Amino acid sequence: MCKKSMNIVDANLILRYLLQDIVQLLNEARDKIENHNIFIPNEVIAEVVYVLEKVYKVERAHIHESLRDLISYNNIRTHDRDILIEALKVYSEIKIDFVDSLLFSYSKIGRHTVFTFDKKLNQLLNDLRNF
Numbered sequence: 001m002c003k004k005s006m007n008i009v010d011a012n013l014i015l016r017y018l019l020q021d022i023v024q025l026l027n028e029a030r031d032k033i034e035n036h037n038i039f040i041p042n043e044v045i046a047e048v049v050y051v052l053e054k055v056y057k058v059e060r061a062h063i064h065e066s067l068r069d070l071i072s073y074n075n076i077r078t079h080d081r082d083i084l085i086e087a088l089k090v091y092s093e094i095k096i097d098f099v100d101s102l103l104f105s106y107s108k109i110g111r112h113t114v115f116t117f118d119k120k121l122n123q124l125l126n127d128l129r130n131f
Contacts, residue, residue: 064092
């Protein structure tokens with residue numbers, strides 16, 4: 001059985017697209033993101049969030065808005081868009097890292113059980129259960 005192949009972009013291409021900081025790469029990044037059907041894995045989104053926050057010092061609210069808008073393009077697919085959008089929202093509102101906001105969103109939106117020793121994440125999950 002042959003699986004259909006996907007176009008996947010990496011964090012570097014997304015960063016060039018969002019930051020528009022390397023002119024030589026911008027047109028190619030724009031073409032790939034705007035003119036092809038692509039899949040962006042959650043791992044790539046997590047790397048983009050990390051680099052934008054830690055390296056480029058972009059504010060969380062701006063990261064949330066930029067990536068929410070990006071993954072809303074009709075030609076872009078993600079693993080679970082609703083969970084990802086919620087994770088970006090939580091990340092922008094609460095001082096936790098993006099992966100924890102993603103785990104929280106899996107619990108909130110997907111109704112999954114998350115086991116963790118992380119005290120802050122556990123508190124958020126308990127608050128969610130008691131809501």
